[in-house]
Amino acid sequence: MLRIIKDRLEEYRESLKKRHSDFPLDHLLVLDENRRKLISEINNLRHEKNLIEEDIAKKMKTGNKEIDREKLKELDTKINNAEKELSKIEDEINQLQLRMPNFVDPSVPEGTDESYNQVVRTWGDAGKVGPDHIEIGTKLDLIDLERAAKTSGARFYYLKKDLVRLNYALISYALDFGMKKGYTLLQPPYMLRRAILESAVDISAFEEAIYKIENEDLYLLTTAEHAILGYHYNEILDEKSLPLKYIGISPCFRKEAGAHGRDTKGIFRVHVFEKVEQFIFSKPEDSWKYHEELIKNAEEFFQSLGIPYRVVNVCAGELGAPAAKKYDLEVWLPGQNKYREAVSCSNTLEWQAVRAKIRYKKGNETLYVHTLNSTLVATERALIAIMENNYLPDGRIQIPKPLVNYMNGQEYIEPQKL
């Protein structure tokens, strides 16, 4: 990544500025300079030592066992010292590089918070106002938050009865939807090693978002995205196999440590939810095309459910470090009387691929792929949208057409009979 940035330094400075990032680029460049000097020094010393060793090897063959131990000792000391200094510098560089944000695409709007996000398009009749999913869920006995608080604490939930079935119907429908689009289904491991996660996310995400397994080098998945990226970790892909398109399904475990006080009620922001995720490994020249494909897929999916939404182009200050551009699809929630994020669709260019060492052969060259990810559906949020948008005056919830088959023909969730 550092190399790529050095080739496009001014462009990168612009990106940092646009992000309002405090990343210490100049310090990193100085460190890199020192690093290269030291490496040259060490190479020369090692070369000297190798020559002596070769000479010894030759002499041994003729029975001559003279060894200039003093000269070797001296070289060893010098090499050792230089190496210590180098590893100190490299540690610092590595630390910094893990925090280094991606370039920002020119089409991304300026801005520091979500009010600067640009609405790209809207679909459906937004504006309906009504009871929120907690009220509906309680009335129809579909969600139990109090007992979840007893067993597990805040931001947990029990789904009940038809809502459980509707959740699995959404998942099944989404998997079939992706499969029909030619994506390969993947159910990943729900725990990942640190090295895999470091290649997928900004390091600061660890404390804020990721649950760690005690005494093991394992972390609970926050999204299938990371596991799909890891699927091809340290691989050289066949050019002809690109693009590789995947649909993953997994639970997502999130600490939500930085979200105190936000969306504290209901199942909107929770510690565990299910998500069907799209992921593409592509050639660099194709990645923007697939970025549009991913958001279009998500839109088509929500259109088929009849949920009103809008797509926004997320402003530079709100982009995560990995993304060069990000669309959010925000669904209309009558219970909140606003649009809320349900899908996030990012192009990370080579940011993740460099860290995960995922390349492909183009003739004689070995190039990094581009990686893209997008939610297809995070089912708990989609359940909220369905409950609130499809809540009928008579107290029933109408099940969206495409899900009826997955519900064995059931068209409504009925109110409790007393």
Added chain:
RNA sequence: GCCGGGGUCCCCUAACCUGGUAUGGGGCAGGCCUUGAGAGCCUGUGGCCGUAAUCGGCCUUGUGGGUUCGAAUCCCACCCCCGGCGCCA
């Protein structure tokens, strides 16, 4: 968890016992040859540093340490894979 076998460059593989700087094949790319294709032959095939380039150097045998002038090779720890035993939804 225990016992045994293993991890070598994009893939396969030799060298490991007995330490001397990684062998051969496949694939891929380029070239020669050919009307074309194929076959055959030659060259190249990871990372880093310096150089305008040519080129030169260093590193790379799962990871990290140790022994040694020198480690793929010997020693220690850990990770992963395969087989057997145990446990298990």
